[in-house]
Amino acid sequence: MTVTVREQTVLPPQGPTDTLSELAKLLTPKEESKQAALVGPDGSHVEVPEPVYRVLRDVVTAMSKGLAITVAPHNTMLTTQEAADMLNMSRPTLVKLLERDKAIPFTQHGRHRRIKLEDVIAYQQRTRKERQEALDAMAADGEESGLYEATTDPIETR
Structure with a gap:
């Protein structure tokens, strides 16, 4: 069957x-x-x-x-459009990541680039982790500099 x-x-x-x-x-x-x-x-x-x-x-x-x-089933090899859709970005932005930044490994046959699904997922997880670490660092910096205490009392606006 x-x-x-x-x-x-x-x-x-x-x-x-x-x-x-x-x-x-x-x-x-x-x-x-x-x-x-x-x-x-x-x-x-x-x-x-x-x-x-x-x-x-x-x-x-x-x-x-x-x-x-x-x-939705996914092929293990993605086109640049499929990978861009998965990463929620435009295809030209993804191509810049591939060519200029070398952020995701890919293969190229003629003019066609192919990206492994596992590499797209690894990039997605890596950038998510980096963003979380950056936000945690910003929150720690704000706390150290007393920004949270500065906003505890409401400001009269009227």
């Missing part, structure tokens, strides 16, 4: 989401837990790999909060 994987958006169920809320609680580990498993209609058990378990948990948690979910 061949299954075609396609992008799809799934809306949360209408009406009460008690079942989803219960499932979300069940999928949220309270402590280090054993390997998750699914039980098939015929009673067969199959272990769920950790990445699949995390995705299932995130999907159920989001849907229990009334959010829609989009599931």
Whole structure:
């Protein structure tokens, strides 16, 4: 049996989401837990790999909060447009990151650049971490210089 994987958006169920809320609680580990498993209609058990378990948990948690979910397969090699869309930037900006800044490894065949999905994700995580560290440093600097105390008393504007 061949299954075609396609992008799809799934809306949360209408009406009460008690079942989803219960499932979300069940999928949220309270402590280090054993390997998750699914039980098939015929009673067969199959272990769920950790990445699949995390995705299932995130999907159920989001849907229990009334959010829609989009599931989309990704090739392991992306075009510059696909990578730019994933990083929420324009394609020309991404090309500058690739060519000038060498921020993400890529291959080029003729005029076409290809980027590994794992390199795009690594760049995304690295920049997210760098931004968080910069914000933490700014907050620490503000606290050291007394900026937070300077704003504790409201200023009369009228």
